[in-house]
Amino acid sequence: MWRRFLWWKRRDKELDEEIAHDLALDAEERVQSGMSREAAEAASRRDFGNVLLIQEEAREAWGWRTLEILAQDLRYAGRMLRQSPGFAATAILTLALGVGVNTAIFSIFDQIAFRPLPVKDGARIMGIYQTFRGRYSRRMHGNPHMLSYGEFEDYQAQNRVFSEMAAYAEIRRLTLAGAQPEAVSGVLVTQDYFQVLGVGMALGRSFTAEETASPRNVAVLGQALWQRRFASDPGIVGKTVRLNQALFTVVGVAAPGFAGTGAASPDIWLPLPIQPRVMADLPPPEPQNFLAAENFGWLSAIGKLRPAVTASQAQTQLRFLAAQMDAGYPGRATEVSVMPVTFLSNPDRRAAVLIGGSLVMAAVGLVLFVACANVANLLLARATVRQREIAVRLSLGATRARLMRQLLTESTVVALAGGALGLALAQKALALGRTFSGIPNLDLSPDLNVLAYALLLSIAASLMFGLVPALQTTTPNLAGALKDEGSIAGHHIQKSRLGGRLISLEVAICCVLLIGAGLLVRGLLNLNRLDPGFAVKNVFFTSLDLRAQNYDEVRSTAFYRDLLARIDAEAGVHSALTGVTPLRGVRSVGVQVEGQADASALVETYTNTVSSGYFDVLGIRLIQGRTFTEAEAARGDPVAVISDAMAQAYWKGHSAIGRRFRYGAIGRLQTAEVIGVVRDVRSMHLASPDGPFFYVPAAAAAPLTVVTRSASGRPLEGTIQRIAYQLDPAVLVTVRSSERNLEQETAPARLGAGLALLLGGLALALASVGIYGVTAYLVSQRTHEIGVRMALGAERSNILRWILAEAMRPVIVGMALGLPLAAAAALASSSLLLGAHPLDPIAFLAVTLFLSLVAAFASYLPARRALRVDPIAALRYG
């Protein structure tokens, strides 16, 4: 644009020079034929013609006019907006809300799914994901797309598309010893990890080839841990730290600002081969040495593209390499995806986020639509005021295209102002939201994507709300408008009908959003009132990292026994042990029931290992039989307590007590005898009962969690921490209240309901403004008619009723449209409703009532104005 402008400026100067040249030559000729110089110059100028006109004409030839018209339209638009600040403020604010909420959601989306890592050359860092198809069996630790060490080495050695590759794995259970043991997050990495991510060291060095080839106890600290635990000790390099009972020498501290590749910054990095030493606490089926395990996925892999290589070229080559590897596993087909590493790179979770995100984007899109419909209504109402002005300009010879251009320039100015304000609002909201999200690495500052999105949205909005009013306003109806018969001219009635249609649309959209919110709230209320079947209040779960501290079964048993005894004695409470914490995890095994039809098949069934007191502590009611005795639990006798649902599933109509079933994996089946039946609980999802479930006595070989219920309601976190610390200061103790677990379980639902309420409320507020505006317009249009009716003796209440009926008609049409739409949407997404019935009558009724009331109120306010009409004035001037 600027260059074009400069070009125009240059052409202007050239033309001046050409004209001067012509005048000079011509005058020269005249002088030569005997004229005086002054007379010659004057004659030449006269003969030449009107210089200004010629310049104008020439400029038009280069398209200079387009720019001039634009500047003129912009000036004109600015003047119009200044003249009606009420309209301008309403329109800009409405659009700002619409664009703002869209931009905010898009920002989150963009950050999570599209923005490259905030490191050097982030966009060229690719993640490598494998998806297996065909017949295959594979073990994994992490997610199914992860690589085995062998696979990573093959890709690394044979690819020609990446300049460097690195693999890494997160370690979940890592305890840093000290005066107060602390859980730290660690990442095992290959040698080139820091190289690929372009991260330097603040102190010391990163890992050497030897350290990443064979197990060496060395570590690189993250900035946060270095500052927090070691007070930014400048001499930290060379010192040792104790992790899970092993000593590690610190060789470096990562540069500040490096936040790893995921949602949270790792505290510490360790070389990959060290894996067996820090992951000793895994239950038996997992291999001891992950690096040696074949066909075992546990590594995330990243690579930096060589210059001029694209992601799809890289993918093609890796697919070729994967096909070669598949030769060793008949029937298996590996599909490799290579895509830029983002905040959320796991392809499965990314797909889930994309689906959920699209739903949310659709909802916020509807809000913007409502905002646009509103502004369109405002423009239509304003069109009455401008009808004369437009008609005068049309009859003076302005073309329709020229007027359209001007009106659209006006709406674009409004839209861009609204968009800019919306972007600012979105940034404010996101900055607030970021502090609440608790995700440290979430960077929600606007990038080019977000800016482009906001701009695009604003321009689309300006067309959405500006085009129809512009077309309407410039429809020539000169005679009527000039004679000021606007209010009875046919197309005015039509215009208010168009306004009514927009209101219907807004109301329909409000219906869908509010009913969605209503259903979510209903589901949420259900969850809160719901009895999960086990006690939640005053219950605490304490997890201990005994295996990481090299406790064997004998020592673990003793530790748990001592801990439970001391907690119970000191706090006057009851404690028990459990393998799985309700609402925090699930465990399932195959089950075969003796004497059943299909006795050879294993049916996947949920299970838990618990100590004898578990049912008492959590208040899980016994229906039949008995629970474990302490002796049975201690010996690990082959007995089981089953849930009511399991009893119903296998022994319906008979007593389940004394029956036997087998459980485990084929070849390693254990037998258990049913000694009791307990009530069904909801330990996995609050929305539904667990289904068939059985409990077996806990063995101290597997990690167990202590569950404690305080009778007094006194918080127990401190007491439990202190007692455990007295028993062994090296053990990491984490105490969580069950209420907090419950809160976490319902957090996404609460977030969803909150968002839906917010959007529904926003749409409703916008629609109310729209209804208000259209009714006010209606009243101002009908002043004459109202005057006539009043003069003929109509009661004020009659007039009010008539206006309200007119105003509410589009609202009712909108609801008639919106209710079935909402029902359809609810039925289609019933799985997201937290167990609320998709056609829940209370939600539908409440929303319908609420919407009607708000709409009635929004139209009542301007309708009152009709009552103040003075019949005489209305008849004379209306």
Added chain:
Amino acid sequence: MRRDEPQDRVELLQGTLDMLILRTLKWGPEHGHGVGQAIRHSSLELLQIERGSLYPALHRLEAQGMIASEWKASEANRRAKYYRLTAAGRKQLASEQSKWKLLVRTIARVMRTA
């Protein structure tokens, strides 16, 4: 010579100025003033063209790609903008010329019968 107004000067027909400019430039590059002079001379001073009106026409033709321009020193050693015919301009001139001939013949035939 310019002072004595010839009695039978003719107004330029609408839309023919472009053709005249193209025709003039066929002989070689020329600046704006030169084009005007050439048209006047070859019409034996009978065509009445406002000198200024040449320039919008020249700029229009340039914007359409019929002619191209270049700044050069003129005979009098002044800087002047020289226009020359482009390939598109040459083609345009040929088609305008044949259209013009047809027009002249047709009009002449009609006028003869009158």
